[in-house]
Amino acid sequence: MKKNPVSMLITFMVVLAGVLIFVAPLWIMVMNSFKPLNEIIAFPLRFPDEWSFDNYAKAWEEVNIPNIMKNTAIVSFSAVCGVIILATMTAYWAERYPTVYSRIFSSAILLSMLIPFATIMIPLVQVMKFLHLNNTIPGAVLAYWGIGLAFAFFMIRSGVKTLPYELEEAARIDGCGVIQVFVRIVFPLLSPVVFSVFVMDMFWVWNDFIIPLILLNNQKLSTVQLAINRLFGMYNSRWDIALPALTMSMLPIIVIFILLQKKIVGGVMAGAVKG
């Protein structure tokens, strides 16, 4: 479409203003995280006189950043890998070898997408107590496996549908067992969709608050979200500690987002088209 330069310029300026408004909250947070507390409260919109990292050192100690990052990384990685392994196996089998059971099971998985987490969270704590997994990392990971199964299954099954069956048949004739076909042929061929799911679920688990809140009530096992929540509970209005802690907690996510931008947006679009 041809557009005249004036209307183009106006659009550009309007969008630019929008971008600035959208990014402003983050910018205000980062800027203030470098200032002493009295300056934050008196002049929240002003640049710091000097950029000091004192607040960061305090927050690093107070929140124990290395520990919460480690916990969150362990939980997210094991949760997402487990979800993907379970969902790929289920999706592959349900698509290639449909039986009465696999049909019932896959529709049950899809129906579970309609159950809000709040509906099952209360008894879930009891189930975890019964399994002796309450307040342990494996307990939280197990919960993510169950909750994350639906979305991953849904995405990966549509990936399996596009795979040519001939390849698997050829491998079978060459003497591969079912497991070998799955591990050596199907899984590698699914890697694009698996990667998409991996990235999206990683963001979900990393940012999730409610599962750690009810299943990881041990301060040593705090994830990023839990630690930030506890910090705000303890020091209301200690913005000189809270703002650097918030900034640090977001940093990994923002870096990954910038690196994987196309992948993430592509995944969202794929999800929308299939929905």
Add this chain to the structure above:
Amino acid sequence: MKKKKKYNMLWGNLLFLGPSTLVFLAVVVIPFAISIIYSFSNWNGISNEIKFVGLNNFNNIFSGKAKFLDAFWFTLRITAVSVLLINLLGILLAVALTARLPLRNPFRAAFYLPQTMGGLILGFIWQFIFIAGFPAIGDKLNLGFFTQQWLGTEKTAFAALVIVNVWQNAGYVMVIMIAALSGISSELIESAKVDGSRPLNTFLRIKLPLCVPYITVSLFWTISSALKMFETNVSLTKGGPYGSTTSMALNIYNDAFANNKYGLATAEALVFFVIILAITSVQLYMSKRKESQIL
């Protein structure tokens, strides 16, 4: 041969479906079933004694004795307002950012950025903006409107939550709508132009109707995520002032884990489930009809 195949199927089912079945039972099916049982009891979550009280919990919910109805109306209001604004802004952004603007891709990324962060953290960032940032802007520009106590009154706390919801989710709708708009064949638009259709007319009469399936997806997603609001609620307003901004999910959480009313909370959770189920199925049904009318 036939026998061998059957044998294989059994092991295959066990191996490929067994683990997910166990996980699914433990995390979704059994808790859901227990939820139904608890909802007829007055269990407090601690004692070993469970007394069954019939429909008492549901009675309390629907008679307004429990706070759940208030939470329901609040959630409904905030969902209506936010979903409308999120989708309008998202569509506008998508239209602006499918034009050939310089810096188009970084701009898209900037609008999508809040979507990648957790609701809890976004709420805390905005807590700072509402407590310190907005009043400072008000002082600077001499706008009394900005200097009020945003999180202190019912109306402004509601507005604050709407602002955060829109900020967080407009980028999602934008991405979906960009996909929709760029999927429209340029020949169609060209021919409309040749026939003398003005840009606004082309947008309203051709582009927008073609986007309906995508708009459905984004409505579906924005409505169901607004109904489930929890994290931003916890971090921004804590349900206050005076419980006026307590969402359904936060209300259930409070009743279960802060007030130790497991029985009542599971009953509320079931009502919550039915509400979401009803709204999403109505939506799915209507969207199916709309789509078949257009396609």
